[in-house]
Amino acid sequence: MSLLQEVWQAVKAIGTGMATVHKRVYEDAPTEFYPYVKPDLPPVSVQSLALVENEDGSERCIVCLQCERACPAQVITIERHRNPEGKGFLIDRFDIDLVNCMYCAACVEACPVSSIVTIQDFEMSTYDLQTLKADIDFLHEQARRARQWYSPKFGVELRTEDGRIEKAPPEMQPGGLAELLKPAEEVDS
Amino acid sequence: MGLLGSDERPRDIILGTLDDLINMARSRSMWPLTFGIACCAIEMMATWDPKIDADRFGMFFRNTPRQADVMIVSGTVNKKLAKRLRRLYDQMAEPKWVISMGACANQGGPFRQGYSVVEGVDKIVPVDVYIPGCPPRPEALLQALLLLRDKIADRELRYQKPREIPADYDVLAEPGKDGRLPVL
Amino acid sequence: MNPIPIPEDRHFRPRLLGYDPQKSRPWLERLVYSAYVFVFWLIVIGTYAGVPALFEALGWNAGWGFVLMRALQVVLLFLLSAVIALLLILVLRKYLGKVQERYGPMHYGPAGGIQTVFDALKLLAKEDFVPAAADVLTFRLAPAVTFVASFAMFAVVPFASGWVLADTNVGLIYLIAVSTLSAYGVLLGGVSSGNKWALIGALRAGAQMVSYEIPLALVFLTVAVWAGSLSLGRIVDAQLGLWNVLPLALSFVLYVIASLAELKHIPFDFPEAESELIAGYNVEYSGMSFAFFFLAEFVELFLLPALIVVFFFGGWHGPLFGLEPGSLAAGALESLYFTVKTAVWVWIFLWIRATLPRYRDDQLMEFAWKAMIPLALFGLVLAAYLRLIWR
Ligand code: SF4
Ligand code: SF4
Ligand code: SF4
Numbered sequence: 173m174s175l176l177q178e179v180w181q182a183v184k185a186i187g188t189g190m191a192t193v194h195k196r197v198y199e200d201a202p203t204e205f206y207p208y209v210k211p212d213l214p215p216v217s218v219q220s221l222a223l224v225e226n227e228d229g230s231e232r233c234i235v236c237l238q239c240e241r242a243c244p245a246q247v248i249t250i251e252r253h254r255n256p257e258g259k260g261f262l263i264d265r266f267d268i269d270l271v272n273c274m275y276c277a278a279c280v281e282a283c284p285v286s287s288i289v290t291i292q293d294f295e296m297s298t299y300d301l302q303t304l305k306a307d308i309d310f311l312h313e314q315a316r317r318a319r320q321w322y323s324p325k326f327g328v329e330l331r332t333e334d335g336r337i338e339k340a341p342p343e344m345q346p347g348g349l350a351e352l353l354k355p356a357e358e359v360d361s
Numbered sequence: 362m363g364l365l366g367s368d369e370r371p372r373d374i375i376l377g378t379l380d381d382l383i384n385m386a387r388s389r390s391m392w393p394l395t396f397g398i399a400c401c402a403i404e405m406m407a408t409w410d411p412k413i414d415a416d417r418f419g420m421f422f423r424n425t426p427r428q429a430d431v432m433i434v435s436g437t438v439n440k441k442l443a444k445r446l447r448r449l450y451d452q453m454a455e456p457k458w459v460i461s462m463g464a465c466a467n468q469g470g471p472f473r474q475g476y477s478v479v480e481g482v483d484k485i486v487p488v489d490v491y492i493p494g495c496p497p498r499p500e501a502l503l504q505a506l507l508l509l510r511d512k513i514a515d516r517e518l519r520y521q522k523p524r525e526i527p528a529d530y531d532v533l534a535e536p537g538k539d540g541r542l543p544v545l
Numbered sequence: 546m547n548p549i550p551i552p553e554d555r556h557f558r559p560r561l562l563g564y565d566p567q568k569s570r571p572w573l574e575r576l577v578y579s580a581y582v583f584v585f586w587l588i589v590i591g592t593y594a595g596v597p598a599l600f601e602a603l604g605w606n607a608g609w610g611f612v613l614m615r616a617l618q619v620v621l622l623f624l625l626s627a628v629i630a631l632l633l634i635l636v637l638r639k640y641l642g643k644v645q646e647r648y649g650p651m652h653y654g655p656a657g658g659i660q661t662v663f664d665a666l667k668l669l670a671k672e673d674f675v676p677a678a679a680d681v682l683t684f685r686l687a688p689a690v691t692f693v694a695s696f697a698m699f700a701v702v703p704f705a706s707g708w709v710l711a712d713t714n715v716g717l718i719y720l721i722a723v724s725t726l727s728a729y730g731v732l733l734g735g736v737s738s739g740n741k742w743a744l745i746g747a748l749r750a751g752a753q754m755v756s757y758e759i760p761l762a763l764v765f766l767t768v769a770v771w772a773g774s775l776s777l778g779r780i781v782d783a784q785l786g787l788w789n790v791l792p793l794a795l796s797f798v799l800y801v802i803a804s805l806a807e808l809k810h811i812p813f814d815f816p817e818a819e820s821e822l823i824a825g826y827n828v829e830y831s832g833m834s835f836a837f838f839f840l841a842e843f844v845e846l847f848l849l850p851a852l853i854v855v856f857f858f859g860g861w862h863g864p865l866f867g868l869e870p871g872s873l874a875a876g877a878l879e880s881l882y883f884t885v886k887t888a889v890w891v892w893i894f895l896w897i898r899a900t901l902p903r904y905r906d907d908q909l910m911e912f913a914w915k916a917m918i919p920l921a922l923f924g925l926v927l928a929a930y931l932r933l934i935w936r
Contacts, residue, residue: 186901193644193900201646203414205566206500207507207559219498245464245471272464274471274495295558297492297505299512301467301483303555304493310555386666389563389653411647416638418563419650419660425824427674427831430667454672454831507559514562 215320215328216346218275219294221268222318223311224287224329227337233287235261239279247272248279266308271301286323293318322346369520381516387430387456388513391506394429395422396449399436401463401496408499415503418510426452431509432486433502437465439477443485450486458513460505461488464495471495563652570655577658581632582884588628589880592621593708594873618710622699630843631661637895644899665836673832678739687737688830688837691730695841697723698848703778705861705879706870716777717765720852724761724807727841728754731809731816734838735826746825749906750809750816756913757806757813760799763921767796767928768856781860790857792931796924797857799917804849806913809842810894812901813909850890851883858886 204211213219226232235252247269252261279288291314298304306314315321320340322328328340371377397405408415409422423429426449438446450459461482464470469480482488489512490505497505512518600606600614635650639657642649650657675681701716703709713719728751735747769775771793772783780789790797806813817825827838854860863882868875904912 190896190900193896196646197643199646201414201642201648202412203417203647204412205417206413206503207561208565208567211500219494270493271468271491272470272473273493274464276495294494294498294501295504295556296494297490297497297501297508298555298557299490299508299518301491304467304491383666383670386663387670389663390660390667411645414642414647414649416642417648417651417657419653419657419663421638423824424819425828427829428824428827428835430671454674456671504559508557510562511560 213292213294214346215292215322215340215344216290217292218277218280218290219292220270220275220290220296220314221273221279221306221311222289222291222315222321223266223308224289224315224321224337225312227335231263231287232285233263233266233283234285235263236284238282238284239288242278242282244276244278245272245274263308266311268306268311270296270304270306280323283323283325286326286329289315289321289323289329291315291318291321320344370516384513384519388510390419391431391458391510391513392421392423392429393431393433393506394426394449394453395424396432397435398438398442399463399465401435401465404496404499405433405435405462405502408502410499413499413503415506418503418506420506426450427454429453430456431458431460431506433460433462434466434482434486434488435462437470437472438479438482438485439475440479441477443479446482447485458489458509459486460490460492460502460509462492462502462505463497464493467491467493564655564657566648566651574656574658577655581628581635581658585625585628585632586877586881586884588621588625589704589708589884590873590877592618592625593704593880594876596621615710622710623696626696626699626840626844626847627665629847630840631665633843633846633891634664634839635661636891637898640892640895641899668832668836671832673834674829676739676829679829680737680739683733683737684829685834687730687734688834688841689730690733691727692837692841692844694723694727694730695844695848697726698845698852701777702848702851702855703781703860704883705876706778706782708861708876708880709778712776712778714774714776717769717775720777721758721762721765725754725758727845728758730841731826734830735816738826738829740829742822742824743826743828746816746818746822746828749818749822750826753806753809753813753815753909753913756910757803757917760913760917760921761803761807763918763925764796764800764803764856767793767921767925770925771928771932777855777860781855781862784859785862788857788859792935793857793924793928795920795927797853799921799924800853800856803917804853805894805897806909808845808849808894810846811898812904814903815906815909818903846891846894847887850894851887853890854883854886858890 224232235250237250237252240248240250249265249267249269251264253264254260255262275290277290280286280290288311293314296304318331320328320330326339327345330338330340330344332338371380397403407413420431426432430453432450432453434446450457459482461467465472465478466482469475469478472478473480479485490509492501492505494501596614596618597606600610603610605611605613635657638660639649648657650660653660653663675684698720700710701713701719703712731750731754732747735743735750738744768780768789771789772780774780774783809816815825816822817827819825822828827835830838861879861883863879865875865878868878
């Protein structure tokens with residue numbers, strides 16, 4: 173008798189499995205059609221690095237070398253000279269080897285003026301490795317193309333249609349800023 | 362690789378069209394080799410998951426190198442693995458392509474100063490497309506696969522050969538008498 | 546500062562080639578898939594009705610003319626098997642995609658409709674490699690043997706009444722002989738590759754296919770006993786009142802299981818178990834030789850469900866709506882019934898493939914020898930007894 177029971181249980185299990193599989197046919201696929209539809213990445217996702225300029229085109233970076241020191245992969249190379257007219261330094265060379273960079277964003281955290289930021293441009297695949305040896309022009313261009321970027325100091329910043337740089341509203345900020353603000357309003361009301 | 366193993370597109374109008382057609386078919390049916398090395402391989406698997414689904418473009422993994430067209434080098438290649446990798450590459454049937462995925466495969470990445478790491482897989486196999494990132498997004502891998510598709514389908518691009526790889530590169534050398542690999 | 550000059554354009558974006566699903570046109574997608582089925586049906590009609598009618602009109606239906614006619618029909622059937630493979634691989638990939646909540650091939654051709662054509666073209670132009678350790682003659686011969694053994698089953702499968710290449714009265718014995726032959730192709734291919742994985746895969750294939758050949762043959766025998774004939778045409782005719790699936794239910798279940806094993810299909814895909822044996826017996830094959838193994842597999846995936854329909858589901862039988870039996874229209878309608886019934890069974894096989902995991906190797910043999918064969922013998926005795934008291 174137990175043999176028959178076992179057979180019945182096996183048949184029942186296979187039947188249940190096949191029914192479950194068949195139900196899947198009617199469910200919608202979560203597929204994103206990548207090259208036709210670009211994914212909408214959250215602003216904190218680290219896909220590439222960029223060097224932001226101020227609105228008037230002047231350099232935000234103060235060449236303090238904090239990022240070079242912080243980089244664990246040692247891929248940032250900065251050369252500077254003293255500004256002959258005022259205080260501070262001017263950039264001679266600012267290279268990031270994006271080939272060997274491991275996108276840990278330690279440099280972004282170290283930067284005191286949020287000059288080096290993370291952007292969401294992940295389409296960096298290339299036929300030629302030399303395109304990824306980023307110099308300062310490339311990093312600036314990346315920043316100009318970006319619509320939003322993130323650094324821990326300034327949070328998420330947006331580039332508006334007319335080229336101004338604005339701080340993003342709290343609900344776009346990471347770290348639950350929006351959630352932190354909400355209870356305060358509720359307490360007030 | 363062109364039709365009949367030639368290195369440039371046939372000038373003949375019939376053979377030229379046939380060459381384009383065959384390469385169109387090749388570009389639209391690239392079967393990668395099931396071959397994951399390190400952490401980047403996790404993202405490689407995610408590329409075939411329902412969310413990205415590279416099978417939409419007719420790509421699925423073949424397990425044997427004889428039936429695969431694309432090798433995705435997804436991770437850190439150390440000197441011990443280099444020989445195996447080169448051997449797998451040699452076992453693949455022509456025409457074949459290589460995608461280097463992640464900082465480690467591109468130039469050693471965070472481990473490039475390590476004593477055991479090959480600084481760039483393009484020192485042992487000719488690479489067609491490089492993906493930066495540590496690890497790259499699955500979409501970035503799909504982008505690289507599609508760039509490879511465009512390269513194969515393009516008349517000019519597909520005859521631009523990657524750099525020649527010296528077969529006697531030190532990494533591939535056999536261990537010496539004392540059983541140790543030669544120092545680079 | 547970099548040693549190699551940096552190219553001007555640093556951003557490479559993939560071109561938006563292919564069929565954009567955002568702009569999908571359902572009628573176009575249906576058109577492509579219907580075209581496959583229509584071509585299939587057209588070739589069936591052409592093979593079994595068109596060619597004989599043509600040769601009769603030309604007066605060539607004797608002697609060498611008859612040989613020529615048969616040759617032409619075989620060429621058409623080869624075309625048919627190519628269409629079957631193209632369509633079934635596509636359907637398999639789309640169906641597995643659906644079940645796994647993704648889409649499967651969808652950008653090349655409307656809804657991925659010409660993906661397999663690209664695959665076939667690519668395999669045609671891929672290097673056909675012979676390893677140094679291989680036995681060249683056997684290595685080259687094995688895919689041909691496998692394909693021919695599957696393809697030869699077409700000879701006795703009736704698509705409609707009288708629509709069969711050879712309605713011999715030893716049809717079932719022929720089927721057993723030919724289907725055993727395909728085990729040889731797999732075995733020879735694996736052993737001659739000079740590869741450990743291929744050898745293990747081939748030995749597994751040999752053991753599995755020979756073991757499951759026996760319950761398969763016993764089920765054939767059961768059907769023959771019930772119908773009183775070895776000819777496939779007469780087996781179908783005998784089911785006019787009652788489909789065999791009801792009286793021979795036990796044999797039917799055994800047949801489905803044994804044909805899954807014969808197909809090397811999940812849950813019995815030991816010969817090419819991907820997680821254990823890389824690709825099993827075809828591990829050293831590339832290019833067109835590999836494509837022939839593939840072709841053979843998918844021709845069998847059509848033919849074994851077709852035999853289920855012939856043996857248990859009344860073959861081509863269905864309402865004829867007053868059409869005169871034996872006419873072209875009736876034949877076309879009957880072949881349509883046959884194709885639809887077969888398609889349902891192919892779908893069930895794919896469904897099983899999408900659901901079940903793989904067995905363990907020793908369980909497989911145990912199941913064949915300790916369960917399948919005694920049950921098949923019991924089914925045979927039962928069928929004989931039922932036939933004695935019923936007819
Ligand atoms: S992301 Fe990390 S590895 Fe890359 S440059 Fe910044 S600190 Fe260096
Ligand atoms: S840390 Fe910021 S400000 Fe300092 S050098 Fe780096 S990018 Fe410039
Ligand atoms: S590039 Fe980064 S993620 Fe990829 S293998 Fe190397 S360390 Fe791992």
